């Protein structure tokens with residue numbers, strides 16, 4: 001309900017009226033080696049569908065920094081998921097390097113922010129910052145309803161693998177991007 005209410009207030013910022021399905025979450029997280037990854041980042045956690053599952057699967061020493069612009073969702077996440085491994089940043093994904101700390105690298109970045117409806121300069125700032133903060137073996141996992149982001153991923157990442165997930169409302173795609 002919180003998610004749907006916020007969709008009507010900020011449709012372009014959310015990009016969807018309901019949270020991601022179990023099928024999308026499981027398919028995308030199958031790309032992650034949870035035994036190795038320690039530094040996780042999430043963009044646009046919303047009400048925490050991916051966040052809760054990440055925390056469930058993450059190593060006890062791993063850390064997750066989640067960036068969310070919507071303050072209703074920030075408050076909800078902090079109350080719903082009081083896990084010491086999670087830090088919810090009330091701000092834009094474009095600030096990823098500053099929040100991780102100078103020189104820090106991410107092993108996994110999961111992005112649900114709607115790249116096709118945000119201003120192109122914000123999209124480019126987020127994707128450039130993400131490429132620059134990924135560890136050499138790290139992965140950016142992007143899920144979207146639109147394919148419009150694909151050329152922007154291909155311009156920045158050597159490997160971009162696409163998967164289509166029909167069992168989601170709306171049917172979604174994700175891209176696993178590696179440097």
Ligand SMILES: C[S@@+](CC[C@H](N)C(=O)[O-])C[C@H]1O[C@@H](n2cnc3c(N)ncnc32)[C@H](O)[C@@H]1O
Pocket residue numbers: 013014015016018019020043044045046047048049050067068069070073091092093094112113114118122
């Ligand atoms: C489609 S919702 C994803 C929700 C959730 N991750 C899920 O799978 O159900 C997109 C979210 O991205 C957030 N968002 C949009 N632009 C953002 C940005 N530049 N930085 C951080 N969060 C952003 C919105 O507030 C919204 O919560």
